[in-house]
Amino acid sequence: MIKLFKQSLGVLGRQFFMYMTHVSRMVQLTRDALYWTVVAPLRGKGGLRWKSTIHQMVLIGVNSIPIVATICFFVGLIMAMQAAYQLERFGASIYVADLVGVSMTRELGPLLTAIIVAGRSGSAIAAEIGTMKVNEEIDALRTMGFNPVWFLVVPRFLALLLVLPCLTLMADLVGILGGFFLAVFNLNISFIRYFNQTADALVMKDLITGLVKTVFFATIIAQVGAYQGFIVKGGAEGVGKSTTTSVVTSIFLIIVADLITTMIFYSTL
Amino acid sequence: MNKKPIIEIKDLVTYYGSRKVLDGINLQIMPGETMTILGRSGCGKSTLLRHIIGLSKPSSGKIFLKGQDITILTENQMLSIRRKIGMLFQGGALFNSMPVGDNVALPLREHTELEDSTIQIMTRMKLDQVGLAGFEDFMPAQLSGGMKKRAALARAIAMDPDMLFCDEPSAGLDPIVAVGIDHLILKLKKAFQMTIVIVTHELASVFLIADRVALLDEGRIIALGTVEELKNSTNKKVQQFFNRIPDPEKIDKDSYLNSLVGENNKL
Numbered sequence: 001m002i003k004l005f006k007q008s009l010g011v012l013g014r015q016f017f018m019y020m021t022h023v024s025r026m027v028q029l030t031r032d033a034l035y036w037t038v039v040a041p042l043r044g045k046g047g048l049r050w051k052s053t054i055h056q057m058v059l060i061g062v063n064s065i066p067i068v069a070t071i072c073f074f075v076g077l078i079m080a081m082q083a084a085y086q087l088e089r090f091g092a093s094i095y096v097a098d099l100v101g102v103s104m105t106r107e108l109g110p111l112l113t114a115i116i117v118a119g120r121s122g123s124a125i126a127a128e129i130g131t132m133k134v135n136e137e138i139d140a141l142r143t144m145g146f147n148p149v150w151f152l153v154v155p156r157f158l159a160l161l162l163v164l165p166c167l168t169l170m171a172d173l174v175g176i177l178g179g180f181f182l183a184v185f186n187l188n189i190s191f192i193r194y195f196n197q198t199a200d201a202l203v204m205k206d207l208i209t210g211l212v213k214t215v216f217f218a219t220i221i222a223q224v225g226a227y228q229g230f231i232v233k234g235g236a237e238g239v240g241k242s243t244t245t246s247v248v249t250s251i252f253l254i255i256v257a258d259l260i261t262t263m264i265f266y267s268t269l
Numbered sequence: 270m271n272k273k274p275i276i277e278i279k280d281l282v283t284y285y286g287s288r289k290v291l292d293g294i295n296l297q298i299m300p301g302e303t304m305t306i307l308g309r310s311g312c313g314k315s316t317l318l319r320h321i322i323g324l325s326k327p328s329s330g331k332i333f334l335k336g337q338d339i340t341i342l343t344e345n346q347m348l349s350i351r352r353k354i355g356m357l358f359q360g361g362a363l364f365n366s367m368p369v370g371d372n373v374a375l376p377l378r379e380h381t382e383l384e385d386s387t388i389q390i391m392t393r394m395k396l397d398q399v400g401l402a403g404f405e406d407f408m409p410a411q412l413s414g415g416m417k418k419r420a421a422l423a424r425a426i427a428m429d430p431d432m433l434f435c436d437e438p439s440a441g442l443d444p445i446v447a448v449g450i451d452h453l454i455l456k457l458k459k460a461f462q463m464t465i466v467i468v469t470h471e472l473a474s475v476f477l478i479a480d481r482v483a484l485l486d487e488g489r490i491i492a493l494g495t496v497e498e499l500k501n502s503t504n505k506k507v508q509q510f511f512n513r514i515p516d517p518e519k520i521d522k523d524s525y526l527n528s529l530v531g532e533n534n535k536l
Contacts, residue, residue, distance in 0.1 A: 132364075140362035143322050144376050144424075145352040147345070 022227075029149065029230070030223045033157050036150040046147075052155040053162075060121040060156070061163030065170065068116050072171040075108060076100055076178020084187055093187045097197035100179030105206045109172040111258055114217035117164060118250040122225040125156050126246035129229025130239040138230070153226045160218035168214050172207070209265045216257045224250040273336070275300040275432065275464050276321060281330035283316060290316050292488035294330070300431075303458060303465040305475050307510070308485035314468045315359075317485070318436055321466065322356055323347045334432070352380055355425030355463075357435040361417040363409040363424070369396070370405025373424045380428065395423040398460075399453060415446035419453065426457060433457070435467045439474050451477050472511065484510060 040046050083099045129152055132138050141148050176198060183189040228246035232238045274297035281294040290313040298304045308314045319325045321332060323339045332339050334350060342350070363372050374392045377383060383391070396402055399419040409417060418438065425433060438454065439447035451474050458465055458478075469475060475482055475496060482499050484492040484507055492499050492507045499507055508514070 128366075135365065136358045136360055136362040137364055139319075139324055140356070140358055140364075142324060142344075142348075143351050143354060143356040145348045145380060147348060 026227045029227050032149045033153045036154045049155050053158045056155050056159035057163050060159050064120050068167050068171055069174045072175040073178040076175035080179035080182040097194050098201035101176055101198040101201050104175035105172045105210050110168045110210045110213045113168045113171045114254045118221045122221040122250045123243045123247050125225030126228040127243045130232035130242050133232045157222040160222045164214040164218040165211050213261050217254050220253045221250050277333040279331045281327050283327045300464050301462050303480045305467045305479040305482050307482050312485045313488045314485050318468050353431050355430035355433040357422050357425045359436045361421035365409050369407050369420045373427050376427050399423045415442050432464045439471050
């Protein structure tokens with residue numbers, strides 16, 4: 001009995017330490033990426049690769065506009081219906097505009113966008129870097145005198161930092177449009193009234209808190225994806241495994257970060 | 270020949286997990302020399318190469334490149350040294366996301382201040398040297414194995430390195446293409462006076478290009494010298510390698526039985 005207890009403690013401890021090494025290495029990678037994104041260019045130690053960054057912005061940002069827009073429109077619509085179901089009983093269906101507007105900008109816009117981008121681009125980052133690792137391309141980069149973090153991670157990180165707020169703003173807008181769609185065609189609220197109601201309900205703070213979150217989300221997506229790519233071992237199977245892990249980990253971390261930032265905004269602002 | 274060695278390895282020891290991969294390697298390579306590191310699969314020869322170019326750090330021992338100890342350098346300090354090194358990886362390791370021309374031009378674009386038109390001309394020159402003129406716009410996936418190796422070689426020599434390292438240059442190629450790569454390396458050696466280190470298990474390549482051979486076995490250098498010297502060596506393992514004699518089959522009934530039923534724990 002004691003032996004079993006000892007054994008299970010051992011397994012638990014080993015798992016914990018393994019987990020902690022992953023965490024510390026990921027923090028290390030993030031620090032390196034921040035150094036090469038912010039400090040190194042300012043000190044003139046290696047500029048930013050803008051061409052590659054713009055290429056990534058197209059891949060990560062422009063190409064995910066349709067899917068982000070569609071999903072956020074639907075979610076706006078769904079929220080409006082659920083809200084109307086309750087509010088209509090009180091004859092307060094105009095407040096659908098408040099509910100959809102505020103929850104979209106403060107919460108659902110940033111969160112949904114981040115989750116979609118994590119699934120679409122976080123996985124792509126992990127798969128791409130992982131395949132390069134398997135093909136010795138990362139080693140080739142290093143022997144050619146390039147830092148892999150500077151060469152591969154920074155353009156993707158930068159692209160995400162720039163693109164995710166834009167996508168989120170679009171998501172907010174489209175989500176509100178979804179609510180508006182229901183209000184106009186089902187609740188018989190006029191376009192002007194819905195617009196005014198939304199404009200009254202929203203304050204600048206709602207929009208800003210949503211956008212602040214995207215900075216953390218972008219960091220999580222880029223670093224988790226890149227880290228999972230760099231630790232790939234053993235061919236195609238390893239790439240697949242890492243890709244899956246990157247999506248699961250980044251979605252988990254995104255929700256944790258969302259919780260923490262929301263808690264801070266809720267209690268202080 | 271009283272020149273100083275360009276590459277010097279002193280008492281290099283490396284562990285892979287708890288397994289000793291390299292066990293006290295001492296080796297000096299002179300400028301302009303072609304050194305082949307020969308050995309059977311898994312003897313640690315690729316690991317040795319990775320150490321020389323600083324991709325992995327050894328457990329103990331020192332490696333001097335042009336008198337500079339690279340085992341104490343940080344990754345960022347290594348970057349500038351590596352610009353004077355060309356490396357041909359086993360699978361070529363071309364960047365699959367960019368065309369062949371960009372692959373070759375990449376180090377020139379990032380490490381030099383040259384005009385783009387100059388870089389284009391240099392890229393074509395390098396590709397021409399490896400017999401791939403006119404292939405700039407092909408993607409690596411469109412090339413055959415031998416062409417990939419050639420393109421990778423063009424990329425390795427793009428910065429006119431003093432030292433060229435090749436990891437199994439003829440692995441996975443048919444004999445005719447393989448000998449073509451060997452001749453290419455010879456041609457480059459004559460043209461640029463580079464120091465070349467080649468890791469291989471291909472005897473035909475060794476006879477053709479090696480100035481000196483280091484035979485590696487279980488993490489140690491068991492023989493070092495010219496091809497002739499090694500051919501005439503009396504060392505059993507050297508003879509086994511050069512005469513292509515297979516390992517003797519083990520005929521021990523008990524251990525065979527044990528290995529089948531998995532009863533290894535009656536120690």
